[in-house]
Amino acid sequence: MRILVTNDDGIHSRGLDICADIARELSDDVWVVAPEYDQSGVSHSLSLNDPLRLREVGEKRFAVKGTPTDCVIMGARHILGDKGPDLVLSGVNRGRNAAEDVNYSGTIAGAKEGTVLGIPSFALSLAFGAATRSDPHWDTALRHGPDIIRRVLKQGVPRDILININFPNCAPDEVKGVAVASQGKRDQMLLRIEARHDGRNNPYYWLAYERGIPPSTPGNGTDLSALADNRVSVTPLNLDMTDQPFMTKMATLFK
Secondary structure: EEEEEOOOOOOHHHHOOOHHHHHHHHOOOOEEEEOOOOOOOOOOOOOOOOOOOOOEEEEEEEEEEEOOOHHHEEEEEEEEOOOOEEEEEEEEOOOOOOHHHHHHHHHHHHHHHHOOOOOEEEEEEOOOOOOOOOOOHHHHHHHHHHHHHHHHHOOOOOOOOEEEEEEEOOHHHHHEEHHHHHHHOOOOHEEEEEEEEOOOEEEEEEEEEEEOOOOOOOOEEHHHHHHHEEEEEEEEEEOOOOHHHHHHHHHHHHH
């Protein structure tokens, strides 16, 4: 099995090395193609107005001056040649990609692009807290990731479905199990704009989250509740975002 590994944190990130280690637990044919720089939050964007600069940084390891989506296309359609990847692993992201994060995440987008290309694809992310921000529990992803991926691959991944895996903020032995969960929803009132001024007194802004507000209770059966309970969340995401029930209702408006 030939595995293509990418991420959105960049070619030199620790999580990318962990993802490659997970891939090597599954195969000895592992290729890494990741962004030259941090591409967090770029979602499923393509570089259409800039050239893609490719740099070989090691054996089967390449940096692309572009987005995670660019990297998967570059890897699958150029670097790996006629024999493309059999599996795409995107991550391991430093920070969870649960709930609304899936709309913004470049990690999710790497797996999404693999799915668009017809390749079974997984996004892997690791939650952290205030005490583990600088040094997350990477061993948790490395310990539990390979077995979860093996089980899902044995079951078979339907076309147009990507698998989103989030590891909880705890040591490997503290993981309580695996929860197949739905995508959760956070309290978006926590998101705010922080206004600042530069050295010339010109205004600029940061997206930020309110601090000191108690977190809301996550919905039962969601990725957020699984992580809060120290469980690995596994969520299948569909490329088709059509809401079938409402589409049926809308159709009656135009008869």
